[in-house]
Amino acid sequence: MHHPRKKAAGLASVAASMTLLLAACGGGTISDETKKNEANAGSAGECGEINMAVNPWVGYEASAYVVGQVATEKLGCKVNYKNLKEDVSWQGFGTGDVDVVIEDWGHPDLEKKFFEGEGDGSAMDGGPNGNVGIIGWYVPPWLAEAHPDILDHKNLNKYAKQFATSESGGKGQFLGADPSYVQFDEAIISNLGLDFKVVFSGSEAASITAFQQAEKNKEFLIGYFYEPQWLFADVPLEKVALPPYTDGCQDDPAKVACDYPETELKKILSTSWVEEGGPGVTLVQNFQWTNDDQNQVAKYISEDKMKPEEAAAKWIADNEDKVDAWLQ
Amino acid sequence: MSATLAPAAPASSAPEPEERGRSLASIPRWMWALGVIVLWLAVWALTKGNDTLVPAGRELTDVQKSLGGFRDDILASRTDNPLIQFTYDLGSGFTSVVDWFQRLLSIPDFPRPVPQIGWLGVTAVATWVGLAIAGWRIAVLVAVSFLSFGLFGYWSDAIDLLIVTFVAVGVSVLIGMPLAVMVGTGNRAVNAVTNTVLDIFQTMPTFVYLLPIVLFFGIGAAGAVVCTLVYALPPIIRIAGHGIRNVSETTIEATDSAGQTWWQRLTKVQLPMARKTIVVGLNQTIMAALSMATIASYVDGPGLGRPVLDALVKNDVGGAFVPGMLIVVMAVMLDRSTTAASEYSEIAARGGLDLRLRRIVLAATAVPVLVAIYLSRTYPWAAELSDLGWTPKVADAVDSFFVWFTDSFRGATQGFKDLISSLLLNPLQSLLAESPWWLAAGALLALTVVFGGVRALVPTVICIAGLLYFGLWHDAMVTLNMTLVGTVLVMLLAVVFGVAMARRRGIDLVLRPILDAGQTIPPFVYLIPVLALFGPTRFTAIVAGVVYAAPVAIKLVADGVKAVSPSTIEAGRSTGSTRWQEITKVQLPMARASLVLAANQGLLYVLAMAVIGGLVGAGALGYDVVLGFARSEEWGKGAAAGISIVLLGIMIDRIARAAARDTAR
Numbered sequence: 001m002h003h004p005r006k007k008a009a010g011l012a013s014v015a016a017s018m019t020l021l022l023a024a025c026g027g028g029t030i031s032d033e034t035k036k037n038e039a040n041a042g043s044a045g046e047c048g049e050i051n052m053a054v055n056p057w058v059g060y061e062a063s064a065y066v067v068g069q070v071a072t073e074k075l076g077c078k079v080n081y082k083n084l085k086e087d088v089s090w091q092g093f094g095t096g097d098v099d100v101v102i103e104d105w106g107h108p109d110l111e112k113k114f115f116e117g118e119g120d121g122s123a124m125d126g127g128p129n130g131n132v133g134i135i136g137w138y139v140p141p142w143l144a145e146a147h148p149d150i151l152d153h154k155n156l157n158k159y160a161k162q163f164a165t166s167e168s169g170g171k172g173q174f175l176g177a178d179p180s181y182v183q184f185d186e187a188i189i190s191n192l193g194l195d196f197k198v199v200f201s202g203s204e205a206a207s208i209t210a211f212q213q214a215e216k217n218k219e220f221l222i223g224y225f226y227e228p229q230w231l232f233a234d235v236p237l238e239k240v241a242l243p244p245y246t247d248g249c250q251d252d253p254a255k256v257a258c259d260y261p262e263t264e265l266k267k268i269l270s271t272s273w274v275e276e277g278g279p280g281v282t283l284v285q286n287f288q289w290t291n292d293d294q295n296q297v298a299k300y301i302s303e304d305k306m307k308p309e310e311a312a313a314k315w316i317a318d319n320e321d322k323v324d325a326w327l328q
Numbered sequence: 329m330s331a332t333l334a335p336a337a338p339a340s341s342a343p344e345p346e347e348r349g350r351s352l353a354s355i356p357r358w359m360w361a362l363g364v365i366v367l368w369l370a371v372w373a374l375t376k377g378n379d380t381l382v383p384a385g386r387e388l389t390d391v392q393k394s395l396g397g398f399r400d401d402i403l404a405s406r407t408d409n410p411l412i413q414f415t416y417d418l419g420s421g422f423t424s425v426v427d428w429f430q431r432l433l434s435i436p437d438f439p440r441p442v443p444q445i446g447w448l449g450v451t452a453v454a455t456w457v458g459l460a461i462a463g464w465r466i467a468v469l470v471a472v473s474f475l476s477f478g479l480f481g482y483w484s485d486a487i488d489l490l491i492v493t494f495v496a497v498g499v500s501v502l503i504g505m506p507l508a509v510m511v512g513t514g515n516r517a518v519n520a521v522t523n524t525v526l527d528i529f530q531t532m533p534t535f536v537y538l539l540p541i542v543l544f545f546g547i548g549a550a551g552a553v554v555c556t557l558v559y560a561l562p563p564i565i566r567i568a569g570h571g572i573r574n575v576s577e578t579t580i581e582a583t584d585s586a587g588q589t590w591w592q593r594l595t596k597v598q599l600p601m602a603r604k605t606i607v608v609g610l611n612q613t614i615m616a617a618l619s620m621a622t623i624a625s626y627v628d629g630p631g632l633g634r635p636v637l638d639a640l641v642k643n644d645v646g647g648a649f650v651p652g653m654l655i656v657v658m659a660v661m662l663d664r665s666t667t668a669a670s671e672y673s674e675i676a677a678r679g680g681l682d683l684r685l686r687r688i689v690l691a692a693t694a695v696p697v698l699v700a701i702y703l704s705r706t707y708p709w710a711a712e713l714s715d716l717g718w719t720p721k722v723a724d725a726v727d728s729f730f731v732w733f734t735d736s737f738r739g740a741t742q743g744f745k746d747l748i749s750s751l752l753l754n755p756l757q758s759l760l761a762e763s764p765w766w767l768a769a770g771a772l773l774a775l776t777v778v779f780g781g782v783r784a785l786v787p788t789v790i791c792i793a794g795l796l797y798f799g800l801w802h803d804a805m806v807t808l809n810m811t812l813v814g815t816v817l818v819m820l821l822a823v824v825f826g827v828a829m830a831r832r833r834g835i836d837l838v839l840r841p842i843l844d845a846g847q848t849i850p851p852f853v854y855l856i857p858v859l860a861l862f863g864p865t866r867f868t869a870i871v872a873g874v875v876y877a878a879p880v881a882i883k884l885v886a887d888g889v890k891a892v893s894p895s896t897i898e899a900g901r902s903t904g905s906t907r908w909q910e911i912t913k914v915q916l917p918m919a920r921a922s923l924v925l926a927a928n929q930g931l932l933y934v935l936a937m938a939v940i941g942g943l944v945g946a947g948a949l950g951y952d953v954v955l956g957f958a959r960s961e962e963w964g965k966g967a968a969a970g971i972s973i974v975l976l977g978i979m980i981d982r983i984a985r986a987a988a989r990d991t992a993r
Contacts, residue, residue: 029708030442037439056626056641082628083637087960088542094406095416097547109961113403120404166749167865167945175864175945179955179962186386201864202951203943208643209859210945217738230642253386302642305720 047077047280051099051270053089054081057204058230062297063102063129065312067287070323073316075279086180090114090268094122099273100284103265105133105181116271124274126267130288131228133263135181137174137240138225140215144238153192153242160195162220168197175223176200177207183224184256188242191257196222211235228291230302279327286326293319360778368771372763379764381801388965389799396964403543412544419545419554426491426549430630434487446704446711447478450487452697460690462668473661480650480722481715482632486658489631492549492624493617493662496556500613504564508609509594511565512572512602522569524978526562531932531977533939533950534559534623535957536970542627552629556620563612571605572598607670611663615848618659622850632658636852645730645856646723652853659848660841734860741861752813753866761805765796768805772979780986791979798968798975806948807938808976810866814873814934815927821878822926826885827911836886843879851876851940864945872940877933881926888922889915921988928984935977949973 050071054064064081071077082089082098090110092098114123139150149155156172163172174196176183189196201207207223208231214221215235225237242259249258267284274281293315300311316323383389388396406412431437432444445453451474458470477486511522534555545554575598583597599606625633632651639647675681703710760768769792776788795804829836851872858875862868892915900914916923942950949969956966 030440030706030711033441034439037441056637058641061641082547083625083634084547084628085626085958087539087958088547088627090960091403091539091542092547095546107960109959113400113960120407165863165865166746166754166867179951179958182959199864199945200947200951201945202941202947202954205640205643205856206859206864206944209856210864212643213734213738213860213863216735302644305644305647 047071047075047278048276049078049080050280050284051080051082051092051097051273053084053092053098053101055084055086055089055101055103058298058302059131059228059294060103061301061308062294062311063131063287063289064100065308066289066297066315067100067102067284069309069312069316070326071280071283073313074323074327075283077280086110090123093268093270094120096270096272099270100126101268102284102287103129103131104268105265106263122271123268124271126269126274126285128264128266128288131265131291131294133265134227134239135224135260135263136226137185137222137242138211138237139222139240140211140219141236141238142215142218143220146218151238151240153194153240156222156240157193157195159220163196163222165199167199172196172222174198175207175210175221177224177226178202178204180204181224181226184250184253184260185224187254187256188258191255192243211237228294228298230295230298233295233299233303283326286328288326289322293322357778361775364771364774364778368759368763368767371767372759375764375767376758376762379766380762381765381796381799383799383802388962389968391797391799392964392968394964395967396961399540399963399967402540406543415544416546419550422495422550422553423546423548425495426553426630429491429495430488434484434491442708442711444705445701447474447483447713448710449697449701449704451475451478452700456690456693456697458665459693462665462672466665466668469661469664473657475713476657477654478713479716479718480654481719482635482651482654483713485630485632485635485651486654489618489621489633489655489658492552492556492629492631493614496553496560496617497610497614499553499557500561500564500617501610504561504609504613505568507565508568508606509572509598511569512598513594519569522565526566527978527981528974529558530562531936531974533953533970533973534620535939535953536967538623538627538957539963548628549630551627552620552624552631555624555627555629556617559620560613560617563616564606564609567609567612568602568606571602571609574605575601604670604674607666611666614662614666615659618655618662618848619850621655622852633850636850640852640856643856644723644727645853646725646727648853648856649726650719650722652849653845655850656845656848660844663844730857730860734857738861742863745862745865745867748813749865749867752816753809753870756813757806757809760809761802763805765801769796776983780983784983784986787982788979791975794975795972798972800949800952800965800969800972803948803952803969804972804976806866807935807941807950807973810870810941810946810948811873811931811935811938811976811980814870814877815931817870817874818877818881818930818934819923819927821874822881822885822930823916823923825878825882826926827889827915829882829886830889830915831911839882843882846875846879851937855940855944859944866941866946868944869937869941869946869950870934872944873934873937876937877930880933881930884922884926884929885919888919888926891922892918924984924988928981928988931980931984932977935973935980938973949976 050068052064052068054061068079068081072079082092084092084098086101086104086107087110089098089101090107090113093114111119111123113119115121116124137153144151147159150159160172163174164170165173167173172195174185174189176185176198177200179200179202186198188194189198201210201223207225210221210223211225211231212235213219222240225231231237243257245259245261250256250261267287269281269284274285297311297315300306300314301308304311306314402409402412430443433450434443436442437444451471454474455467455471459467477483507522511519514522537558538551538555541554541558542551545551579601580593580597583593588596621631622633622636625631625637632655635651636648636655639645639651672681676683676686700710705711763771772792773785773788776784780788795801825835825839829839854875855868855872858868858871862871896918897910897914900910905913938946938948938950939953940950942948942952942954949972952962952969953966953973956963956969
């Protein structure tokens with residue numbers, strides 16, 4: 001408590017002189033770049049912003065960043081990537097938080113809530129993105145090679161005991177998947193008379209780890225899985241044949257006894273964003289590519305550990321013709 | 329639950345006379361418990377598999393459907409619901425505050441290519457604040473922590489996490505302190521109600537309320553701040569309230585006699601005297617806020633949780649490790665800083681510091697801080713720290729370590745898992761979940777009376793009725809089973825390591841930081857190695873629960889054993905007791921209250937990881953919650969599962985508290 005006022009005054013004068021200094025000194029590269037950005041801001045294209053939902057799996061990320069990168073580099077759009085789960089993304093259409101879901105595996109319940117007709121009309125079908133989801137029962141490659149007959153569901157009971165784990169109560173274990181996917185495996189197992197019990201892995205990470213370990217340690221494992229998925233580059237799982245899918249065979253969840261249908265993955269778009277129009281909308285609506293294309297970019301991200309932007313840029317540079325088609 | 333109030337809660341509750349146990353004192357409690365269990369086993373053997381309430385197929389119950397319907401109604405009304413419009417504006421407010429700070433500190437503020445203040449300025453200011461509030465040691469810790477954020481290449485994410493944490497903690501203090509005063513000065517009824525509400529806040533799995541929060545407040549920073557707030561608010565209310573309540577009566581009476589007003593009493597006596605406890609509350613609030621980092625990134629919340637989740641989708645253990653460890657670094661930095669700041673201000677208040685010297689030092693060091701700010705606004709090198717490329721190397725090293733570890737020990741860990749499963753998990757699950765519901769419920773009630781007395785009966789009856797109502801009885805019993813087995817493992821670790829830490833200071837010094845890391849590292853970082861070792865099983869879920877719960881329990885046991893008076897131990901030594909006798913006959917029995925408390929907290933912490941269990945193959949309530957979060961049509965079931973977890977938690981907590989009261993006497 002000696003001379004607080006004097007000290008405070010001293011401090012204030014230091015602060016004041018520093019502020020002056022701050023204001024006075026421009027120069028250096030930061031201010032150069034600021035000026036450049038200011039100058040460029042006026043000449044930005046008519047594209048505007050795209051709010052791109054990024055759902056948590058690598059294939060999705062690949063599609064989102066390829067589209068986003070094309071929009072940024074070729075059309076001058078500003079792309080905001082938003083890391084969201086599917087349900088949250090759909091909620092965002094109505095609030096303007098989300099414009100694009102680039103890969104949708106089918107959410108009838110959400111369509112009911114947000115599509116025109118039954119729902120509030122904030123979201124709309126943006127057409128297929130070219131990828132085809134192949135869902136089914138898979139085993140690790142070593143198992144398919146050692147016991148080729150395992151790839152037919154009729155022979156599964158023969159091996160049921162070998163599939164047993166601490167979780168399956170004496171029956172064979174069937175590894176159910178991430179709950180984001182609609183699964184009928186309990187019904188299929190009981191309707192085909194298989195001696196298996198479904199244990200839900202609960203997340204994609206758990207399923208992937210299980211398949212990796214099963215391949216590495218030559219263990220029996222069968223479970224729900226799907227393509228396109230980056231894991232196939234590392235562990236090419238083999239699909240087990242179920243009675244083929246026919247129209248309507250999955251209509252009654254309790255009576256399902258057939259394979260999953262091939263799913264045409266599609267884009268879901270914000271209705272108001274599409275109505276505004278612009279080159280970004282056209283790009284997203286035109287965007288289509290194949291499973292191989294996506295797997296390539298997904299491999300760059302997951303195996304080669306590239307940043308998604310870099311992975312997308314690399315693919316874009318290698319596939320100018322495909323990209324040009326989207327820009328028409 | 330009262331996790332954070334830990335050390336004081338049960339021990340301090342007023343001893344109340346209770347007749348039960350006196351008249352039957354001749355029969356010890358464990359005999360009664362044994363009797364109940366034997367009877368349970370006998371009836372179970374005859375009725376096993378009947379009335380287990382396993383849901384048929386995947387149909388939702390009416391209660392679950394109506395929960396989902398309620399959510400749908402709110403969603404449908406979002407454009408004209410005034411409440412949602414209000415909360416949405418509030419959310420936009422949070423977003424703009426966070427955004428303002430981000431432009432200032434962590435992201436380019438267009439048209440600038442960099443934030444207003446770069447890494448050098450931010451680090452300098454933070455270090456100076458550390459110096460001002462807690463002395464030079466903390467200043468060094470702060471400086472090193474901030475540098476590590478930048479050098480490992482996660483500067484923006486780390487600063488974003490700090491911003492979200494501070495906004496959430498700031499709002500927690502604004503809302504929490506008045507409520508803490510209410511708790512601290514209110515009557516029993518106020519306390520009971522607040523406690524239950526806080527219990528619900530702390531045990532309700534975040535995945536259940538994440539979607540509604542997004543609906544009410546929006547995605548991004550708003551959602552992140554609010555979901556962090558919900559979880560971070562309870563500790564400050566509980567602990568600060570507890571501190572205010574415990575200000576000595578005589579002091580209050582003495583100052584009251586001077587004729588002070590209620591406000592004067594509060595601001596001049598109660599708050600200053602409870603300051604130390606309030607700081608503990610603040611500290612715990614910060615820790616709770618940080619533990620939401622990863623969850624918040626599910627709704628596009630900014631922060632270090634993002635790279636952790638990004639790595640998780642690629643099963644990239646090494647990639648998740650570095651940002652995960654930086655969260656730990658941040659937690660340790662904030663924990664030590666707040667604790668030290670409280671001690672420092674106490675020393676200052678007692679005149680233990682040369683205030684004049686301190687002012688001179690602070691004024692003198694302010695000059696380089698201002699220079700640093702200036703530099704970081706002007707020159708790119710001081711604005712953006714180029715990372716040293718360590719991160720991929722560390723990630724690779726971590727990856728190869730875990731591959732080696734998994735390959736070498738997987739056989740052993742699988743064997744251990746199978747052993748525990750067949751000896752403990754499966755039989756106990758069979759007893760709990762395959763008993764008819766009325767048998768399991770009756771047995772739980774009987775055990776409640778045995779351990780907690782008649783007082784604990786009311787909450788248990790309510791909770792059991794609730795579990796039945798929400799239609800997930802069978803899953804609840806499976807979750808209860810995992811929680812119990814997890815707690816047994818936690819207590820084994822707690823006793824072994826707690827005693828070791830109490831007896832040897834060196835062990836304590838080495839273990840503390842590891843325990844801190846176990847508590848604050850996001851489980852998503854270690855889930856994949858644990859999955860690789862144990863597979864997608866209930867045991868993996870238990871391991872995740874144990875990693876999270878054991879640190880708390882170990883610390884509680886260590887503190888309890890340390891608190892045993894040295895003279896008691898001396899007395900034992902003089903009679904020539906061995907070390908083993910000293911531990912088992914003196915230290916552990918004397919620390920019994922701590923052991924009970926550790927078991928209680930351990931149980932609740934293991935239960936808190938039930939949802940993580942759902943992500944790694946453990947099924948039951950955790951899976952139901954994850955399912956509800958993942959699929960819109962199942963939200964009702966997820967909500968029912970979340971409520972069931974809350975009910976289990978409250979039931980366990982109330983029984984344990986009642987038991988602790990009995991033990992303390």
